[in-house]
Amino acid sequence: MADKPKVAFYWCASCGGCEEAVVDLAEEILDVVEAVDIVFWPVALDFKVEDVEAMEDGSIAVSFINGAVRLSEQEEMAHLLRQKSQLVIAFGSCSHLGGVPGLANLWDKASIFDYYYVSGPTVEHGENIEVPEVKIEVPEGTLELPEFWDEVKSLDQVVKVDYYLPGCPPTVKIVSNAIKAILSGDLPPPGSVLAGTRALCYECPLNDSKPEKLLVKEIKRVHEVEIDPETCLLAQGLLCLGPVTRGGCESLCIEGHMPCTGCFGPLDEVLDQGAKGLSFLSSIIDADEEEEILQILDKVPDPVGVFYRYSLPRLSLTSKKEVKLGG
């Protein structure tokens, strides 16, 4: 028992889907449990933070941390696990790039709290609504809550990350490959993303039906069309981010007749996933007149949501808000 490598799992700002992805290993998880000693996994096992604190530095072989970092508590836990672990792996899109919770960076703490506790349409007005405080005195004593940061961060904006497992959530295949690679010590250079190195289109089953020159006269949204499962989705006018997204996901969405939304993140050569996606779409629109371009782009009413869906915290520009947004 003592010789088995110790493994920890932790979740930050996430939906729980990444935990599900671990469970989705199904029978394979038995092999994992056989090979490692899980020392911390709040969602499934009853170990406490004190147990982790009591461990020696570097005694955990690998920590898988999913979710973005939104609260002070998550940042503290990330630091703690970093200190106790030899390897820290960002597990899933939120940890890798900031993910969907990262879209909250379009607002700041004050505007989010205002909307949810004071001015939102579902909040009853006229009451004395209290916005959560970090510390509050009650007759029974002092209550504490973690602090809510102004910004959502990806894990590597808080601690050093050794490897990334992309995906929303990471697929069974890349998770089990990563675990095998870690156990055998057969790992790529630090900082690598443990998935494909080429764009999704390379492995897409519909790639053969992609026209030689891809041009789009009309962008269609998924609820507007009956998708032809045999033809490249872009050729059908659906905005698929396959060309600018890292592959390795086994084209799960495409197999399910849905366009890629970019959860595996950018390719190694790309710094800004959103800008690259925007660039790609602009390149395939088949119109040269401003009016026609505008008309086609009317079907992209929310470019941030489309192109930065998983990577907004990577864009430091969001801290330069000069126009007050939202409600």
Add this chain to the structure above:
Amino acid sequence: MKLEVFEPRIVAFVCNWCTYIAADAAGVARARYASNVRLIRTMCSGRIDPQFIMSAFEKGADGVLMCGCHPGDCHYREGNYKALRRYILLKRLLPQLGINEDRLRLEWISASEPEKFRRVADDITEQIRQIGPLIENGGE
């Protein structure tokens, strides 16, 4: 800080075949224009990756100017149309991020229009001066 006049930092991505030559000609003719505009030459306006623009804003530019050949004149036939489409989409994206869309501007300036280049450089500098610096949480 209040006593100082705000000098905007403007990054201009200019096409090698038109605006860069126009800017060069403006210089040879000793035309005076705002020194706030820093030129970066690209081989075509179609080479101006939106990543460059976002990165310019992230790293402290107050305004970004994209310059290319007039429609129909692209050295590579359609690069400037790609630039136009990227520009249109970026203009839609920037306000979502809380950035004034007027900080980004696209101009067609041919090699024979040094005067237009001078005018545009002065004009965008004044415009950005009016908008003010792009600083962290400037709108708060």
